Amino acid sequence: QVQLIESGGGLVQTGDSLRLSCAASGRTFSSRNMGWFRQAPGKERESVAAIRWRAGATYYADSVKGRFTISRDNAKNTVYLQMNKLKPEDTATYYCAAGSTWPLLLTSYVEVWGQGTLVTVSS
DSSP states (O other): OOEEEEEOOEEEETTOOEEEEEEEESTTGGGSEEEEEEEOTTSOOEEEEEEOSSTTOEEEOTTTTTTEEEEEETTTTEEEEEEOSOOGGGOEEEEEEEESSSSOOSGGGOSEEOOOEEEEEEO
């Protein structure tokens, strides 16, 4: 079973950058599609970005295209989310996710969740 631990959240200002990391344990990491979801207060959890287990195929929500980049290092069992030009509307708890379905768009596709890391963007 894969376990996921996120890190890198924090409080930043509009226009700043932040990189989230998700460290995975388990031998099956390299064969799992990975993704980042986020949930703002009072809103549903939504997909932000995903990367296929064969790195090279990625997906981004329209709201983050051109600003966020997802990547993975299978040798380190880690997936990253580089977030640039952050906006107040990016404020949310960000969750790392793993699943077999591609693209990893829906919460119902997720097999393993991380505990979440909070990102707050001040205006």
